[in-house]
Amino acid sequence: xxxxxxxxxxxxxxxxxxxxxxxxxxxxxxxxxxxxxxxxxxxxxxxxxxxxxxxxxxxxxxxxxxxxxxxxxxxxxxxxxxxxxxxxxxxxxxxxxxxxxxxxxxxxxxxxxxxxxxxxxxxxxxxxxxxxxxxxxxxxxxxxxxxxxxxxxxxxxxxxxxxxxxxxxxxxxxxxxxxxxxxxxxxxxxxxxxxxxxxxxxxxxxxxxxxxxxxxxxxxxxxxxxxxxxxxxxxxxxxxxxxxxxxxxxxxxxxxxxxxxxxxxxxxxxxxxxxxxxxxxxxxxxxxxxxxxxxxxxxxxxxxxxxxxxxxxxxxxxxxxxxxxxxxxxxxxxxxxxxxxxxxxxxxxxxxxxxxxxxxx
Amino acid sequence: xxxxxxxxxxxxxxxxxxxxxxxxxxxxxxxxxxxxxxxxxxxxxxxxxxxxxxxxxxxxxxxxxxxxxxxxxxxxxxxxxxxxxxxxxxxxxxxxxxxxxxxxxxxxxxxxxxxxxxxxxxxxxxxxxxxxxxxxxxx
Numbered sequence: 001x002x003x004x005x006x007x008x009x010x011x012x013x014x015x016x017x018x019x020x021x022x023x024x025x026x027x028x029x030x031x032x033x034x035x036x037x038x039x040x041x042x043x044x045x046x047x048x049x050x051x052x053x054x055x056x057x058x059x060x061x062x063x064x065x066x067x068x069x070x071x072x073x074x075x076x077x078x079x080x081x082x083x084x085x086x087x088x089x090x091x092x093x094x095x096x097x098x099x100x101x102x103x104x105x106x107x108x109x110x111x112x113x114x115x116x117x118x119x120x121x122x123x124x125x126x127x128x129x130x131x132x133x134x135x136x137x138x139x140x141x142x143x144x145x146x147x148x149x150x151x152x153x154x155x156x157x158x159x160x161x162x163x164x165x166x167x168x169x170x171x172x173x174x175x176x177x178x179x180x181x182x183x184x185x186x187x188x189x190x191x192x193x194x195x196x197x198x199x200x201x202x203x204x205x206x207x208x209x210x211x212x213x214x215x216x217x218x219x220x221x222x223x224x225x226x227x228x229x230x231x232x233x234x235x236x237x238x239x240x241x242x243x244x245x246x247x248x249x250x251x252x253x254x255x256x257x258x259x260x261x262x263x264x265x266x267x268x269x270x271x272x273x274x275x276x277x278x279x280x281x282x283x284x285x286x287x288x289x290x291x292x293x294x295x296x297x298x299x300x301x302x303x304x305x306x307x308x309x310x311x312x313x314x315x316x317x318x319x320x321x322x323x324x325x326x327x328x329x330x331x332x333x334x335x336x337x338x339x340x341x342x343x344x345x346x347x348x349x350x351x352x353x354x355x356x357x358x359x360x361x
Numbered sequence: 362x363x364x365x366x367x368x369x370x371x372x373x374x375x376x377x378x379x380x381x382x383x384x385x386x387x388x389x390x391x392x393x394x395x396x397x398x399x400x401x402x403x404x405x406x407x408x409x410x411x412x413x414x415x416x417x418x419x420x421x422x423x424x425x426x427x428x429x430x431x432x433x434x435x436x437x438x439x440x441x442x443x444x445x446x447x448x449x450x451x452x453x454x455x456x457x458x459x460x461x462x463x464x465x466x467x468x469x470x471x472x473x474x475x476x477x478x479x480x481x482x483x484x485x486x487x488x489x490x491x492x493x494x495x496x497x498x499x500x
Contacts, residue, residue: 156457157426161376164483168380171387171486181383184376 004029005121006048010039010066011055011082020053023110028117036061036069043074050076051120053104053113056083056090064090067099076128078120082106154195158188198326201258205333210252212361217245217284217291220253224260228280231268238279245286249360255334256358260293262327263354267297272349289360294353301348310344366496367393367417371403371435372424372455377482381422381455384489393417400430404438411446419449420496422480425456425470432456436473447475451496454479 006029009020017032024030031046033039035058043049052070056063067079081094081103094100101123102116165185172178221243232239260282267280275298283294302310309315311332335342340358370381378396385394397403400423421439425432436452454470458481470476478495480488 157374158376160457160482161374161380164380164384164485165376167483167485168383172383177383181376181379184379188374188376 005050005117006031006046007051007053007117008033008039008042008046008049008077009053010034010036010058010063011053012058013055016055020113024113027114035059036066039066040070040073043070043077047074049074050078050124051080051117052077053080053082055106056081056087056094062090064094064097064099067094068097071099076124076131078124078127080104080116080120082108155192158192161185161188195326198330201330202326202333205255205258205330205337210337210361211254212250212252215249215251215253215256217243217249217286220256220260221282221284224257224264228264228268232280235268235271236278237268237271240279240281241284242282243284245284247286247289249286249289249291251291251338251358251361255337258334259331259340259356262331263293263295263356266327267295267299267352270299270352271297272300291356291358291360293356293358295356296351296353298351301350301352302344302346303348304346307344307346311342365391365393365417366493367419368395369403369407369419369421369450370394370396370455371400371421371427371432372396373398373427374424377424381484384484384486387486388489388493390493400427400432400435404430404435407439407446407450408442411442412449418451418496421450421452422455423452425454433470436470436476440473440475450475452476453492453496455482455484456480457482 004027007024008031009017010033011017011020012034014034017034021030021032031042031049033042039052039054043052052067052074054063054066058066061069063081063083067081070077071079078101079099081091081100082105083091083103084106091103094103101120104112104116162185165181169178169181172181221241225241228239231237264280264282267282271278277298279298281294281296283292283296285292311328315329332342334340335356335358338358338361340356343355344352345355346352368385370378370385372378372381375398378398382394382396385392395406397406403421423432423435430438432454439450439452440447452473452475454476456479458467458479467479470479478492480492
């Protein structure tokens with residue numbers, strides 16, 4: 001059975017609290033407070049409280065004032081006033097200020113309270129769903145904004161560069177100059193292509209379901225090794241990979257591959273250009289159902305003040321090399337799907353180490 | 362054609378830097394051209410060489426959307442330099458314009474005193490010639 005609904009009842013008369021608790025405690029989890037400060041500290045300690053009952057007449061703060069306060073500080077809790085008919089003015093006041101969901105007349109009968117709780121609970125659930133949906137929508141909307149901006153820069157940027165180059169081409173007679181420009185155009189087209197591919201990664205990570213299989217890290221790495229051995233030879237970057245897997249590891253292959261691919265490609269991409277001692281090292285250790293992956297490079301490093309931002313969508317901390325601002329964001333999304341963690345340590349001009357831990361699912 | 366200009370091109374795209382440089386070289390003017398893919402690097406160079414190229418006016422062709430330091434940030438930093446330094450330079454924005462661009466952005470960039478004009482990418486010969494005609498009397 002699901003957990004009991006948590007309810008707070010505030011009344012300055014202890015016998016009322018006892019009576020309330022006695023008749024309702026079997027069906028609900030009842031918390032009580034004899035004054036407003038205590039009630040607020042209970043609400044702070046138990047944010048999952050769904051319904052708050054309060055007596056209108058209390059020394060110090062009135063029920064109306066208390067509700068007005070928690071409406072701001074604990075907006076999700078549904079507020080119900082307990083009051084005698086003689087308090088008509090305060091009831092009207094409370095309703096007009098929009099601070100209460102219901103009122104129940106004193107002395108109360110159990111059926112009224114139970115019905116009020118059931119209604120309040122429905123209201124609470126609808127409200128919390130709404131607020132979760134709202135947060136999701138806000139997040140999606142923010143990302144859409146970034147997308148619009150990024151489309152103008154990362155897609156139209158290279159396109160306008162290519163158009164400019166084509167304009168210029170009619171004025172170029174020198175074949176070497178033309179070849180130089182063509183190779184720059186090729187870079188732009190490749191960048192655009194990478195961008196579209198990572199946009200696809202982004203989309204599948206946001207929408208895709210997990211496909212859990214048994215993972216053999218040797219096989220995962222074997223495929224990537226083929227690509228990166230070539231890169232290693234062309235760019236004169238030493239590549240070392242070591243894998244130790246003890247036992248079965250279950251996870252989703254596609255996000256795993258994306259994580260390895262992005263981290264490795266960054267490690268190669270952000271090498272110190274003129275260094276003679278370039279290397280990339282990857283260590284994979286799988287033990288007790290946890291995979292720990294280190295990717296170390298001897299690259300340009302990340303400025304301390306940028307480390308906090310590198311996982312943000314479209315963030316690029318470096319202007320020297322091509323980056324879409326998708327890579328590490330996708331890594332982080334992939335990791336959050338797999339319940340994984342990532343840490344980064346970086347020293348400017350010495351290198352960066354990413355440490356990833358992923359539990360077997 | 363006795364007036365010469367010096368140009369500083371700031372654009373994170375290598376291709377755009379190349380294309381702009383080649384267009385400039387084809388204008389029959391005798392120009393000194395330097396290109397930077399990082400606005401930060403360009404700013405440091407200006408700080409180290411505050412006089413620009415002696416008595417030759419220097420025109421900065423500036424892209425707006427760049428990682429790390431964008432065009433707005435560059436202009437903000439540039440305007441912190443002394444008036445003595447600023448008067449040796451003239452900033453022209455060279456950027457993509459689209460409905461996606463916040464119109465406020467364009468308004469904002471025009472509010473900078475050092476920004477003299479905006480040219481929409483892609484660059485071509487006609488745009489460049491009209492730019493040169495525009496800046497010649499201004500100097």
